[in-house]
Structures are given as C-alpha cells and as structure tokens.
Amino acid sequence: MEAVKDVLCMNNGVGENSYVKAEALTIKVMAITKPIVPKAxxxxxxxxxHSIPLQVVNVADLGCAVGPQPLEFMSTVIESILKKCGEMGREMPEIQFFLNDLVGNDFNTLFKGLSVVQEKYKKVSWFAMGAPGSFHGRLFPRNSMHLVYSCYSVHWLSEAPKITNEAGLPLNKGKIYMSKTSPPAVTKAYLxxxxxxxxxxxxxxxQELAPNGRVVLIFNGRQTADPTNKDTCYTxxxxxxxxxxxxxxxxxxEGKLDSFNVPYYNPSQEEIKYLVDKEGxxxxxxxxxxxxxIGGPNGYWSSPESRIRGHRCFTEPLLSHQFGERLMDKLYDKATQILVEDYKHGKEATKNIGIAVVLKKKKL
Amino acid sequence: MEAVKDVLCMNNGVGENSYVKAEALTIKVMAITKPIVPKAxxxxxxxxxHSIPLQVVNVADLGCAVGPQPLEFMSTVIESILKKCGEMGREMPEIQFFLNDLVGNDFNTLFKGLSVVQEKYKKVSWFAMGAPGSFHGRLFPRNSMHLVYSCYSVHWLSEAPKITNEAGLPLNKGKIYMSKTSPPAVTKAYLxxxxxxxxxxxxxxxQELAPNGRVVLIFNGRQTADPTNKDTCYTxxxxxxxxxxxxxxxxxxEGKLDSFNVPYYNPSQEEIKYLVDKEGxxxxxxxxxxxxxIGGPNGYWSSPESRIRGHRCFTEPLLSHQFGERLMDKLYDKATQILVEDYKHGKEATKNIGIAVVLKKKKL
Structure with missing residues (x-):
C-alpha cells in the first residue's frame, strides 16, 4: 500500500477548490493564536x-501548504524579532525559514508568494527554504531549530490505522473515521x-531543536474524553x-468504502499531556x-456550500485517490445536500475545536 | 524592464526540449570535474x-535547475564524506543540501527526484532544502556554508549590459551577444x-562561507584574450x-532584435584571477x-539537430520572452538549417570551453 505521504496533500494552489482560497478558517485561528508566536x-x-548572541534564528513551519498562511507566519516571526531586538537594543540576527510540506505540495506556487514578504521586510536579512518531506520523519539537522511551528497539520497520521478482524475483514464498515456506531476496536486502533x-x-x-528552542503546535483536537463526539466526527x-x-x-x-479509513486523529489535551510526559x-x-x-446562523461558514468547499480542499486528495477523481463533484454535491438538510434540522456540528501547545526542550 | 531573475530559467522538467533531457553535456563535464568535489x-x-568536530555539513548547489545533475552532485558529496569519515574512523556528520535556483525553477519536479538519492543512501542522515533566489544576491546566513558548488550557471549575468549610444540607440544591431563585428563599446559593456x-x-x-569553507565553480569560459573568438560567440x-x-x-x-542582448558572459581565467584578487x-x-x-565528426553532439536541442533548452526561455513563444519552433528550425550548412563547410565552432575554479575563504 502506498504511504500517506505519497497521497496526502492539500489541493494545489490554483482553482476554485484550491487550498489557498479555503484557508480562511486557518487564518481566523491564526489570529486567535497569534500571541503565542511572539512569546516563543x-x-x-x-x-x-548572552555571551554567544544568536546570529541566525532558524524557524520551521511544518505542513505549511501554500497560500497566505505560511507568509502570515513569517511576517509574525519577523515582526516579533524586530520588536524584541528593538527593546533589547541589540542587532537583528539573520532569520532562516524552512517551509516544510510533503513532496507533493506545490512548492513552486509557495515560492512565488515569497515576494509579498520580500516587499514588506527589505531591511531584514531573512532567507526562505523549502523543506520537502514528512514531519513523521526527521527533517532537519540535530540541534539546529530555534522555533518549530505547525498550524493545522499534525492531526494527520503517518498512515491510516489497520482496522480489520482476525480474518482480515474490515471492521469499520460504511464509515471512514471513528463514529458513534464504530466498534471499540476502531477507536482503539486510531488512538x-x-x-x-x-x-x-x-x-x-x-532532536532537531536547538537548546532553548520552542515547538508551537496548533491542530484539530477535541474537548471530550469520548473520541466519537459530534464535533469531532461530524465531517x-x-x-x-x-x-x-x-x-x-x-x-x-462497497469494499472500497468499507476498507478505507482516513489517516487523521483529533486528540484531547489529556492525550497530548500524557504523550509529552511519556516521551520525556x-x-x-x-x-x-x-x-x-462554525455552524448555525452565527457560525463561521456563510453557507453549507462554502463549508463543504472548505472541507473539500483538505479531504479531496485523499478521497480522490481512493475513490477516483471523476466521482469527486458528485461526492461533494451529495455532501452539500446532506448538510443543507442537517442545517434545516439543526443536526450539524457547530464547533471546531483546536488545541494549541508550546513545548520546550528540557535541559540535559 | 523586468529583471533577468524573473525571466531566466531552464526549460522546465517535462517535454522534448526540457532541461532534464538536454543536460547530457553537463553530465559529461561533471564526470571530468568530479575529482574536484571530493578534494574540497x-x-x-x-x-x-578537531576539538569541535563538524556535526553538520552544509552544502549548496547554485543554479541547480532540475534533473540528474543536482542528484549526481549530492551523491558525489555523500560518497566523498562517507569515504573520508571511513578513512578517519570518525562518525558521519549530518549533511544538509541547499538546492538553489531562481523562483521560476521547477522545484516540484526537483523535489520528486530526491527519492533516487533517498534509495541510495538510507543509512546517511541527510536533508535537502530548496533555496529559491538569485545567486547575484544573498541566499544563506553568514558563516553557514561549508561547500558551495555551481555547475554551468555563473556565466549568467544579473542583467543584460546596456549597449546604446548617447542618443539611446542600440549599438549591437543584428546581434544578441558580443560578435566579431560588434563595436568595442559592446565588449566593454559586457566585461x-x-x-x-x-x-x-x-x-x-x-560572507556565507563557514571558516575553511570552499566554493567550487564550473562555468562556460574562454581560452583566448579576445572575447569574440569563434568558440565563444558561435552559438x-x-x-x-x-x-x-x-x-x-x-x-x-527589427528594433526588438537590435535592442536585445543576452545576459551571459564567457570569462577567461585571467579575468577570474583578477576579480578574485581584487575582491580580496x-x-x-x-x-x-x-x-x-562538440562539433565535427568526433564531437559530442551526434547531429546538428541534437546540438540545437541542447542549445534550445537553455536559450528558449530568454528568447521566447523577448520574441514570443509562437516563433520558437521557426527560430530553432532556421538555426538548425544554418548549422547543417556550417557543418558541411566546417564552419561551426568545435569546442566548448569550461573553467573550473576552487576558492577558499582567507583567514581573518
């Protein structure tokens, strides 16, 4: 079976359902989480x-995709460093950005967008690199990164959990993620x-963090202990x-649907705390x-149609690979119909839950 | 006027006239120059x-384009480090490659090719970054690079020289580079x-070199003091x-031809020595x-047609931008006709002259 890294990517940078256009939700969350980066x-x-002042600040954006989000992040970092160095009366260091995503990401479009940041910060010495690869593996040399950031990416798993019974038959029939009706083996495999x-x-x-380096992760999560609650599973x-x-x-x-599960997981704060503690x-x-x-009359999406477009941009590459590109319009049209009905009866999920966490390397 | 960096790039990675396919000459030269890299x-x-052993070796390939050439180079570097560390009985450092080219380069294709190197060196800890930008400007943080390499790129100028008389009229009529018939002002402006x-x-x-770092440059040059000799100007x-x-x-x-000059220069060894000495x-x-x-019955190109295809891959983006894409087939067909005639009469240039230079940073 192909690895997720060969299949998963956001829709590329151009067109109606492109990731660039649908990133508005991410931008909104970035505004909420913005103070986290300057603090880090x-x-x-x-x-x-202070005896060895920082000459170069190495900054990574993991799973950055394309569009305004990585550029916004770069601006935030540059602004924060300018402000801090101004306060301290010290010289600006050079800044090296490493924009990471899977090899299938549209780096050509990403690089063309850099001119926006260039125009804004002509007097700052900064450099941008593309770093192709999966964040489920090593990406950078040891002890090299000062700030590692990831916004809405690390909920993607390296592969879909294998959910079959002893005879090798699928256990999560008719579903593509954990669901209220999934057997316990499904949630267990996902966790x-x-x-x-x-x-x-x-x-x-x-391993990649420099001493005192920080990791800032923002990702889809959940608020309940139950991993199959509505906000988490609805989409x-x-x-x-x-x-x-x-x-x-x-x-x-039918077999294609029954055997398919998305490589995705919404963790809770408790699960994150446990794993950080355990890794050590x-x-x-x-x-x-x-x-x-996100749902309801006061929600983020203006209509069921725009909400489905938002979902399409990050689910289509996966679903298209499994079920065929030619069915995608039909699939999302049907999903829109269902959502319209759910809106009428107030059955849709109304919240998007994110978790933001800042990690620091322990002193040896 | 647009900067060269917005226009110049090799033909992209796919198709009959793509740079990937036409790189064979470069590969040949790389074989000749291969011992230079291990030595560096x-x-x-x-x-x-030795009290601070090298933990990470940072290596840059400037103007790497796409295709086998940057991958060959990476393999050569990894092999050289493996060999040297084996001899010294020391642990392998990590290796970080920075693959540089203009923003218009096809980085998506370049990154997809990295799997070839991944398959070959699974036990070595190496990382590849794309570094978009012009080598006529800064690309990397200060004191960061151990080996900077460039194969057949630095003969490209940042912009075409301005070659007009006092009234602003073009001086290099009917030509696009220095030529035997060009007035002295033309060669002066190019130099x-x-x-x-x-x-x-x-x-x-x-500025970017680490202490003891090396710069290895291979580029088109010339053997004669006269910059308008046949081998240099023929194409x-x-x-x-x-x-x-x-x-x-x-x-x-006609005005479009008269006002156009290619942003390119074949220097001599003496010119290089003078400039290195002067920069200091x-x-x-x-x-x-x-x-x-390259020409004649024993030359590198098997036919005039293949020779023109070789030239087309690196001249087309420039010429297409100035004269229009729709004329390109006609242009290169005509060039082939002329070359066929020249072959008949032994009038074609028969040599490609390259210069290889290794530079070291002076101790402060």
Whole structure:
C-alpha cells in the first residue's frame, strides 16, 4: 500500500477548490493564536546565553501548504524579532525559514508568494527554504531549530490505522473515521496510531531543536474524553454518508468504502499531556483549547456550500485517490445536500475545536 | 524592464526540449570535474579544528535547475564524506543540501527526484532544502556554508549590459551577444557587467562561507584574450542569424532584435584571477580549463539537430520572452538549417570551453 505521504496533500494552489482560497478558517485561528508566536520568540532571546548572541534564528513551519498562511507566519516571526531586538537594543540576527510540506505540495506556487514578504521586510536579512518531506520523519539537522511551528497539520497520521478482524475483514464498515456506531476496536486502533505518530514526532523535533528552542503546535483536537463526539466526527460521518449514497448508486464499490479509513486523529489535551510526559525530552509551557463557532446562523461558514468547499480542499486528495477523481463533484454535491438538510434540522456540528501547545526542550 | 531573475530559467522538467533531457553535456563535464568535489570535501575534514568536530555539513548547489545533475552532485558529496569519515574512523556528520535556483525553477519536479538519492543512501542522515533566489544576491546566513558548488550557471549575468549610444540607440544591431563585428563599446559593456556581477557573487559567497569553507565553480569560459573568438560567440551568432531571418520575413520587429542582448558572459581565467584578487576575501586553490569537443565528426553532439536541442533548452526561455513563444519552433528550425550548412563547410565552432575554479575563504 502506498504511504500517506505519497497521497496526502492539500489541493494545489490554483482553482476554485484550491487550498489557498479555503484557508480562511486557518487564518481566523491564526489570529486567535497569534500571541503565542511572539512569546516563543521572546523566550529565545531572553533565555539564550548572552555571551554567544544568536546570529541566525532558524524557524520551521511544518505542513505549511501554500497560500497566505505560511507568509502570515513569517511576517509574525519577523515582526516579533524586530520588536524584541528593538527593546533589547541589540542587532537583528539573520532569520532562516524552512517551509516544510510533503513532496507533493506545490512548492513552486509557495515560492512565488515569497515576494509579498520580500516587499514588506527589505531591511531584514531573512532567507526562505523549502523543506520537502514528512514531519513523521526527521527533517532537519540535530540541534539546529530555534522555533518549530505547525498550524493545522499534525492531526494527520503517518498512515491510516489497520482496522480489520482476525480474518482480515474490515471492521469499520460504511464509515471512514471513528463514529458513534464504530466498534471499540476502531477507536482503539486510531488512538494507538496517533500515540505512535505523535510520540515519534516529539522525539524527532526534540532532536532537531536547538537548546532553548520552542515547538508551537496548533491542530484539530477535541474537548471530550469520548473520541466519537459530534464535533469531532461530524465531517467524516457526512462524507461517509455521501460515499454510501454513491455505493447505493453502484458508483463506488462497497469494499472500497468499507476498507478505507482516513489517516487523521483529533486528540484531547489529556492525550497530548500524557504523550509529552511519556516521551520525556520536552515540557509543556502552554496548552489551551480554541473553540470556533462554525455552524448555525452565527457560525463561521456563510453557507453549507462554502463549508463543504472548505472541507473539500483538505479531504479531496485523499478521497480522490481512493475513490477516483471523476466521482469527486458528485461526492461533494451529495455532501452539500446532506448538510443543507442537517442545517434545516439543526443536526450539524457547530464547533471546531483546536488545541494549541508550546513545548520546550528540557535541559540535559 | 523586468529583471533577468524573473525571466531566466531552464526549460522546465517535462517535454522534448526540457532541461532534464538536454543536460547530457553537463553530465559529461561533471564526470571530468568530479575529482574536484571530493578534494574540497576532504579539506573540510582535515583543516577543521578537531576539538569541535563538524556535526553538520552544509552544502549548496547554485543554479541547480532540475534533473540528474543536482542528484549526481549530492551523491558525489555523500560518497566523498562517507569515504573520508571511513578513512578517519570518525562518525558521519549530518549533511544538509541547499538546492538553489531562481523562483521560476521547477522545484516540484526537483523535489520528486530526491527519492533516487533517498534509495541510495538510507543509512546517511541527510536533508535537502530548496533555496529559491538569485545567486547575484544573498541566499544563506553568514558563516553557514561549508561547500558551495555551481555547475554551468555563473556565466549568467544579473542583467543584460546596456549597449546604446548617447542618443539611446542600440549599438549591437543584428546581434544578441558580443560578435566579431560588434563595436568595442559592446565588449566593454559586457566585461563591465560581468565584473560587477562576479565581484558581488564572490562577496556574497564569502560572507556565507563557514571558516575553511570552499566554493567550487564550473562555468562556460574562454581560452583566448579576445572575447569574440569563434568558440565563444558561435552559438549566439547562429541564433542572431536565425533571428535576422525572422526579421527579413516580417515575423520579428527589427528594433526588438537590435535592442536585445543576452545576459551571459564567457570569462577567461585571467579575468577570474583578477576579480578574485581584487575582491580580496577569497583565494584560488585550483583553476583549470576544460576543453570539450562538440562539433565535427568526433564531437559530442551526434547531429546538428541534437546540438540545437541542447542549445534550445537553455536559450528558449530568454528568447521566447523577448520574441514570443509562437516563433520558437521557426527560430530553432532556421538555426538548425544554418548549422547543417556550417557543418558541411566546417564552419561551426568545435569546442566548448569550461573553467573550473576552487576558492577558499582567507583567514581573518
């Protein structure tokens, strides 16, 4: 089977359903989480050994995709360093950004966007590199990174959990993620895959962090102990229902749906705390939950249609790979129909839950 | 006027005239120059202060384009470090490659090719970054690079020299590069632009070099003091003749041809030595001329057609931008006709002259 890293990517940078256009929700969350980055940057300057002043600040954005989000992040970092150095009356260091995403990401478009930042900060000596690869593996040399950031990426698993019975038959029939009706083995398999992936993510980032370096992670999570609550599973349930409809129409093979599970997990704060503690090389400086109203009349999305477009941009590459590109319009049209009905009856999920965490490397 | 960096790039990675396919000549030259890189790598390990062993080796490939060439180079570096560390009985450092080219380069294709190197060196801890930008400006933080390499790129100027008389009228009519019939002001303007560009290239690379770091440059050059000798100018004369034909057919505006000059220069060893000495922060460890038979029955190109395809891959983006994409097939067809005739009468240039130079940062 192909690895997720060969399949998963955001829709590329151009077109109606492109990731660039649908990133608005992420930008909104970035505004909420914005103070986190300047605070992490400040720590770099106040805690570093002053006898060897920081000459280069290495900053990574993991799973940065394309569009305004990585550029916004770069601006925030530059502004924060300018401010801090101004306060301290010290010379600006040089800044080296490493923009990471999977090899399939549209780096050509990403690089073309850099001119926006160039125009804004002509007097700052900064450099931007593309760093292709999976954050489930090593990406950078040891002890090199001062600030590692990731916004809405680390909820992606390195692979979908294997959810079959002893005879090798699928256990999560008609679903593509954990669901209220999934057997316990399904949630167990998902948790287990997340634990493995997140633990190695922590280990690799810790190896790559410079002394006093910080890791800032923002990702989809959940507020409840139950991993199958509505806010967490609603979108995937919706897509599974649309896929089941395509099965009923003879357009999708039932076995293809039954055997498919998305490589994705919404952890809780408690699960994160447990894994950081268990891995042992990092400490949590800050952790918080971000609650965003998305459904209902006061929600973030203006309409069911725009909400489905938002979901499409990050689910389509995966679903298209499994079920075929030619079915995608039908699939998302059906999903829109279902969502419209759910809106009428107030059955849709209304919240998007994010978790923000800042990690620091423990002193040896 | 647009900067060269917005226009110049090799033809992208896919198709009949793509740079990937036409790179065979470069690969041939790389084979000749291959011993230079291992020698530079060895110096890094033998000259570095042994009390602080090198943990990460930072390596840059400037103007790497796409295709087998940057991958070949990476393999050569990894092999050299493996060999040297084996001999010294020391642990392998991590290696970080920075693959540089202009923003318009096809980095997506470049990154996809990295899997070839990944398969070959699974046990070595190496990382590859894309570094978009012009080598006529700063690309990397100060004191960070151990080995900076560039194969067949630094003969490109940051901009075409301005070659007009006092009234602003073009002086290099009917030509697109220096030529036997060009007035002296033309060669003077070209030399002046090269001096400016190469001096700043040296200055920037010197700033970016780590102590004991090396710069290895391989580029088109010339063997004679006269910058308008046949081996140097033949290709551009040929293309100018083909363009003049298009002018005579009313397909190209004469003014467009007269005002156009390619941002390119073939320096001599003496010019390089003079500029390195004048800039002052680097010393020449090694310099040599590479002579490659390209024309005639024993030459590198199997036919005039394949030779024109080879030229097309690196001249088309520039010419297409100035004269229009729709004329490109006509232009290169005409150039092929002229070359076929020249072959018949032994009038074609038969040599490609390259210069290889290794530079070392002077101790402060």
């Amino acid at each position: 940057v400040q720590s770099l300057f106040t805690e570093t050994d 287990s895959q997340f634990q493995e992936d997140f633990s190695s993510l922590l280990k690799f980032r810790s 995937w349930d919706l897509l599974a229902e649309a896929l089941s409809y395509l099965v009923s129409q003879g357009l999708v093979d 090389s990092l400490t949590i400086e800050f952790i918080d939950t971000i609650e965003l109203e | 790598v060895q110096s890094l390990f033998t000259e570095t202060d 002046s632009q090269f001096q400016e560009d190469f001096s700043s290239l040296l200055k920037f690379r010197s 551009w004369d040929l293309l100018a003749e083909a363009l003049s034909y298009l002018v005579s057919q009313g397909l190209v505006d 922060s680097l010393t020449i460890e090694f310099i040599d001329t590479i002579e490659l038979e």
